[in-house]
Ligand SMILES: Nc1ncnc2c1ncn2[C@@H]1O[C@H](COP(=O)(O)OP(=O)(O)OP(=O)(O)O)[C@@H](O)[C@H]1O
């Protein structure tokens with residue numbers, strides 16, 4: 531596996547999306563990230579490691595959507611349900627894709643830890659605006675476990691890139707900005723060394739509900755959420771170690 535993890539453009543960048551908290555937008559982030567990456571000419575695979583199978587249900591809707599548009603599902607996002615042997619699956623598929631994105635379930639899931647050990651980038655949506663939240667402690671604890679495994683494999687520690695999702699635009703200045711500052715300060719302290727706050731955040735937009743209903747990605751709607759999500763993907767691309775700086 532370590533051979534497969536060498537930096538270079540000839541293998542996929544592996545991205546795990548996870549947070550022990552439920553309903554924060556993990557699966558929504560995975561599918562939208564995958565579709566925007568596809569639009570940026572990447573070959574993309576999503577691994578659904580959650581038995582709720584949210585991604586699987588989304589893909590079923592998407593296949594119907596593509597059909598109505600006369601588009602070819604074969605050149606769209608690939609997906610697979612994979613609840614065990616994730617490292618082996620990655621090893622076998624690293625050369626076939628540019629990005630492999632793994633959706634994990636809420637709670638302290640084993641899939642999250644295993645996937646994050648083998649990932650280049652870990653992304654954690656949170657809706658929690660409390661700087662003293664237990665959820666961040668729980669995430670830090672999982673990352674300790676991830677990084678002790680990585681150390682044993684001779685790999686550098688990973689950080690979870692946390693972003694705040696479902697930000698209420700009506701209370702943006704009064705609530706979001708002070709709590710973002712407090713969360714950032716907490717992450718910069720010694721308390722949460724493996725968490726890093728992303729610059730990007732995502733606002734609560736009704737269009738995200740339509741994603742699951744229609745099988746369309748958020749950036750396929752002409753909606754104000756589109757540009758914001760593209761900025762978010764730009765930040766993730768900037769974290770990609772396999773992109774050349776030539
Ligand atoms: N930015 C957003 N604005 C509005 N609704 C959102 C946003 N992000 C996600 N949602 C909605 O929140 C709900 C939960 O999202 P999602 O299923 O992605 O969460 P999850 O973290 O994967 O949940 P679980 O822990 O159950 O796997 C969905 O109905 C989704 O449409």
Ligand SMILES: [Mg+2]
Nearest residue numbers: 556557580584
């Ligand atoms: Mg989910």
